[in-house]
Amino acid sequence: MNTADLELPVSVPSTALFTDQYELTMLQAALRGGTAGRRSVFEVFTRRLPEGRRYGVVAGTGRVLDAVENFRFDPEILEFLRTQRVVDETTLDWLADFRFRGDIHGYPEGEVYFPGSPIMRVTGTFAECVVLETVILSILNHDSAVAAAASRMAVAAGGRPLVEMGARRTHELAAVAASRAAYVGGFAKTSDLAAGFRYGIPTSGTSAHAFTLLHDTERDAFQAQVDSLGSDTTLLVDTYDIAEAVRTAVQVAGPELGAVRIDSGDLLLIAHRVRQQLDELGARQTRIVVTSDLDEYAIASLAAAPVDSYGVGTRLVTGSGHPTCSMVYKLVARADSDAPDAPLRPVAKKGLGGKSTIGGAKWAARGRDAEGIAETEVVGGGEVPEHLLDAQLQVPLVRQGAAVAREPLDAARDRHRAALAGLPLSAAQLSRGEPVLPTEHR
Amino acid sequence: MNTADLELPVSVPSTALFTDQYELTMLQAALRGGTAGRRSVFEVFTRRLPEGRRYGVVAGTGRVLDAVENFRFDPEILEFLRTQRVVDETTLDWLADFRFRGDIHGYPEGEVYFPGSPIMRVTGTFAECVVLETVILSILNHDSAVAAAASRMAVAAGGRPLVEMGARRTHELAAVAASRAAYVGGFAKTSDLAAGFRYGIPTSGTSAHAFTLLHDTERDAFQAQVDSLGSDTTLLVDTYDIAEAVRTAVQVAGPELGAVRIDSGDLLLIAHRVRQQLDELGARQTRIVVTSDLDEYAIASLAAAPVDSYGVGTRLVTGSGHPTCSMVYKLVARADSDAPDAPLRPVAKKGLGGKSTIGGAKWAARGRDAEGIAETEVVGGGEVPEHLLDAQLQVPLVRQGAAVAREPLDAARDRHRAALAGLPLSAAQLSRGEPVLPTEHR
Structure with a gap:
């Protein structure tokens, strides 16, 4: 079993219980009904940015890679699920051998996103994808909220360095992830020693x-x-x-x-x-x-x-008014049978009150003007138009269960700075407004 | 070494790095200056409730007990501090042997609080108290924010059961603490399997x-x-x-x-x-x-x-608009020398913009009318007036470094229900207003 590398100063053997119970009961019902092996595509996206925000910042991707690799059910966890009768023996047997063997594509960490951007796409059997919902969303929703606040603060600070000092205002482990996200968003240092230990972020105080x-x-x-x-x-x-x-x-x-x-x-x-x-x-x-x-x-x-420099606490770790993103994890396509070559069929729920979804796996690309400044977030199904092939945003993150996109945290930080530099100038405005890029659905 | 019992589904050896760097540099300077051994009193309190809220809810106390007992610097952590030159060798030697041997008193978990309530009082040498600031505040600020939101939701729900479903909207480990706090505040169940595993909270989904x-x-x-x-x-x-x-x-x-x-x-x-x-x-x-x-x-x-029942996610785990409390940890008294019998002298900072503090260790009691309904939060220094002796709010939590107030989570939940029942009826109003009890300083 791999080291989990949650942001703890210690190894943690499993992330498997960072899971809502319904994921396991759905698994049980699908195993029994013969649908668990249907090839499926889940996508992570948001329907909107926090009110008035002009861009979102993808953060936590590196932590998702760790969490997925360490999503394993050890005997103690299985015994808990058995004793509490969360799922039946067939399901426990399945979980005992579980490791994710599917693929994950997504926006690399530090990239910016807009409403509808397919930030992450998880492909595999229904069974192996459905159980990852909560842990993936927890990480991305928290870390991206902090990174977005950090990015706006870094823009506001001009070149002056920012120090993250918010540990005391948030959960002690959320604090470590917040330091990491703040660094991706442009902060220079942290007061949190655990963040220095775990991620090598420069510390001060x-x-x-x-x-x-x-x-x-x-x-x-x-x-x-x-x-x-x-x-x-x-x-x-x-x-x-x-x-x-x-x-x-x-x-x-x-x-x-x-x-x-x-x-x-x-x-x-x-x-x-x-x-x-x-x-x-x-x-x-x-x-x-x-x-x-x-x-x-x-x-x-x-x-x-x-x-000369700013120390920021409460407002940073609470996302400056928006302590979470509204990222969701939705089934957008699945096969009609568990035959490996069964074609994927787009699915979507109707829902009410703006909760409907768009079916089908999606690509994303950023359209740019002649000067290279971004002007559209283009999201579509099917083939990517030839002129957008080089402007695609998603990269492979996990292949057949193995992380393929590990990188130093500075790479995400640099990527964020570059992404921001490629947005229209109005991205830097602090005043409330519309997303700085419109999302165009193809 | 004790099992840490962070809310993880595993044991964690140390909470020592959930610490802001300045606590260790202050320790170093105090050790060198000969003031580290001065007997000191730190208090946790808030200057105000979140705008419009009528009461606060103390939550996380049980987690603080675990965190304090497991605040130990193991060789790996010491090596990090050495390599990063956070503190000098004298300080590292001191930390290597550290365990908290002081006393902690405070409001028991589930109790309600008001502006100025001395929620927790930490007594010991300056050195052993100063290093606990961040981890204590992280836990109390996070957990109490969620418990306060949970309590209002439980009041609004009347007797109908509430299920906590917010894991996906917050950091994966903050989520477990949030489930715990929600349970203290009156929720009946959680969707989060890690919270069921760690705290025995009933799960559903x-x-x-x-x-x-x-x-x-x-x-x-x-x-x-x-x-x-x-x-x-x-x-x-x-x-x-x-x-x-x-x-x-x-x-x-x-x-x-x-x-x-x-x-x-x-x-x-x-x-x-x-x-x-x-x-x-x-x-x-x-x-x-x-x-x-x-x-x-x-x-x-x-x-x-x-x-028949409500499932609540985002707004619960983000404190329904107030994702953190504004609890602070302030030195309120200290001796003039490190002689064990040196008398404690009240200290206070002047500060600006409402950031001043009131010196001296404080007791707290809840004044009640003839029907037993609370009417005042009385906070004072010195002797407790005789008629308030039985109305005191603080209890011993840690004596000479050992937790003395461990209890089942249901005890905190029951205590909260009782505390709420003893408040004036206007505590149940959701509309914005003043704290339901005035704080009277004696």
Whole structure:
């Protein structure tokens, strides 16, 4: 069995229970009814972007590869399913031998997406595809929500570096995945040591208000920090009076003080004052870090302020108002029998209230103008038109159950930067609007 | 080393890296400066409830106990910290032997809280308390956000059972904690098998649209499901035409059909029509389950509809608009030296923009009127007034590093129900308003 590589600092043997019960009861009924072996195609897509958002960001793909490879039912899990009578013995026998042997294609991690984009396509027997629904959606819905927020914040920050600091505001393991997604979306560092351990994301952090309060005076605290961490450290200057703290900080660390951090108040005003004070004290190289409840709008509003970097917590890990994407995993085609050569037939549910689906496996390509700027997300069934062959978005991710698209996290991060650069300029607008590319169904 | 009991279906050796880097750099500086051994008190509290909410729900306490006991730095983690030069050798030596040996008091799980309630109080040396900040906040902020949403949904549902179905909309492990929190908040079941495995929460689930689409006709699908799962199963009736599906369902399963599920459309209207149709078909005992993007308001709007149970996903696991609480972990008192008998001195930061804190360790009690209905959350320092001695809210959770308050999850669930019953009736209002109890600082 492979190492699971969930984002834990340890190996985890199985992802098989990150599954809604109905997937296993459907499996049981299909095994009994003789339909479990029908070749099937499931697609992951969204019907809409979060309100006002102009693009989505695919993130979590690398984690999906790990989760699919480690989707195995060990004896302890099987015993749980038996004891709880979740499924019958025939199904338990089938699960005991299970590993996914199908194919997965999809948008590579860091790519942007739009309503209807076929972000992932899972092909195999009904049985082996249906059980992956929840774990695939959990990963993509969470990670893509954070990456989309991160991307907007990175755009708002211009070239200034962003540090992810949201671990305390979300589940302790979601936090690790959030750090990873934020990095894909353009963040530079994280405060979360587990994310550094697991994914090699650069970590940072120096001190909190508690450290100042531990000492009898602010000067004692600064001195202790500088003695231990050196003068290139970041001193937190808003525990008591900021102007006095900045003066003390430069006295203690000297003009080579690395940075000061401001975590409260009117950041625009304070940053200007602190910059002026630092310059007057000769600490011209000392940077200013701000960290108070920032989101993409607050970051944008500080564009003209003398701020060197931003620390972002709550709003990042909660997707800046949209903590999940609305990705769904739908059966779009299946064979009429379990003969290996039985042709695939498009299927779709009618549904109500906008919940209908479009049948058939789909390709996707990005149409571009003469300057190479994207202008359409083209989604279609059947053959890909010749002029779009080179503009296709989906790549092979898993072949016959084996991941074929593992890559360093920096590759996804670079890909996102490139994808963003290829969108119309209005993608960078923070104001609410329509998706920056229309989706054209062929 | 204890089993970690994160909500994983496996043991996890350590929670030590669910930590922001600054906690370890503060530790290093305090060790070097000779202040690390100062006896300290940290408190967890919120400055406000999410806008318009009338009460908060404490959840995750049981998970905090596990996380604290398993906060240990194993050789692999220490090597990471060494290689990345996060902290110096002295600090690594200290961490190698670390286990928390202090005390934790707090509101028991399931209890309600208000702005300023001292939800948790951690007492020990500065060193041993400061490193727990992130993991404690991650757990409480996430789990309490979900429990608060769950509690409002349970109130809105009256006595009708609620099923948690949100795994696909949140991180795969956050989902397991969310199921747990939802159960504390009043949900009856979960679709998430990992939550059933880890916490013994009852699981449920039968089939999705994919199962219907797998078959050549809806009748074939229903027949296959009933053949395998029995006539007491729940058939999903909105893949094509609902009225036709209901007719087919009763034909296939007979009037003893367990339930039908409706996942789209105008649920109020459809539920009435389906109920009437089921009754006319003689399926008077067949229940109606609805599951389409529900939140507490949608649930309340269905109070008069013939609905038997609700399945809730996205809005539950994302805290119904408030995916995190704003709990913070603040140093409120510390000694002037590391002598074991050095007295504790209250400390507080000034901060700006409402970020100031109140110094000193605090007790909390709930004042009640003659009928026993709560009327005030009383928070104070020093001695507890005699008339409030029996109304205190905090209990011992950890003594000298050992958890003393482990309990079955049902105890927390029962406690929440009782706490809610002791609040003024306006706590049950879904409309936005002030906290139902004022917090009185003594």
